[in-house]
Amino acid sequence: WSGKVFSFLILAATVVVVYEVIMRYVFNAPTIWGLELTIYLCGATYILGGAYAQLYDAHIRVDVLYMHWSTRTKAMVNLITLPIFIFGVGLLVWLGADWTISTMLRGETSGSQWSPLIWPMRATMSLGSLLLLLQGLAKAIRDFEVVRRGDQP
Numbered sequence: 001w002s003g004k005v006f007s008f009l010i011l012a013a014t015v016v017v018v019y020e021v022i023m024r025y026v027f028n029a030p031t032i033w034g035l036e037l038t039i040y041l042c043g044a045t046y047i048l049g050g051a052y053a054q055l056y057d058a059h060i061r062v063d064v065l066y067m068h069w070s071t072r073t074k075a076m077v078n079l080i081t082l083p084i085f086i087f088g089v090g091l092l093v094w095l096g097a098d099w100t101i102s103t104m105l106r107g108e109t110s111g112s113q114w115s116p117l118i119w120p121m122r123a124t125m126s127l128g129s130l131l132l133l134l135q136g137l138a139k140a141i142r143d144f145e146v147v148r149r150g151d152q153p
Contacts, residue, residue: 002048002052002131003051003053003055006045007045007052009044010045013038013045016034017034019031032113032114036116037114040121044124047124047127047128048124049128050128050131050132050135051131051132051134054132054135054139055135055138072150075142075143075144075147078140078143079140079144079147085136086133086136089133092126092129096125096129097126099125100125100126103118
């Protein structure tokens with residue numbers, strides 16, 4: 001559900017880009033916030049879409065060996081590498097939350113001419129990482145069942 005919900009951020013970014021192009025080239029009155037907001041919306045889509053990509057096994061990896069393995073072997077390798085995944089993504093959740101909280105307490109802004117508060121964008125890193133971690137744990141449960149039963153659950 002989160003991937004579908006956050007996919008609407010691309011629609012919002014598209015609306016902002018179209019608005020900015022019209023303002024800039026039709027009315028010769030560019031905005032100070034258009035580009036920065038587009039970058040934030042696209043970045044949030046990328047970060048928050050990680051769990052959706054994990055659900056559909058769409059993350060990029062080196063498939064030279066992996067694609068030739070059986071479903072059960074793939075599941076075993078996934079379970080063996082699970083601690084690395086949990087450590088890396090857990091670190092993103094923890095550091096992202098720490099970074100967001102410190103930014104909130106300082107009232108930090110982007111420093112641009114528009115200068116919006118930066119913590120909402122930084123919070124997407126923690127949220128996206130948390131969703132990715134949860135989806136990774138769900139995949140680990142499915143992989144465990146594949147290893148245990150020897151087929152797709």
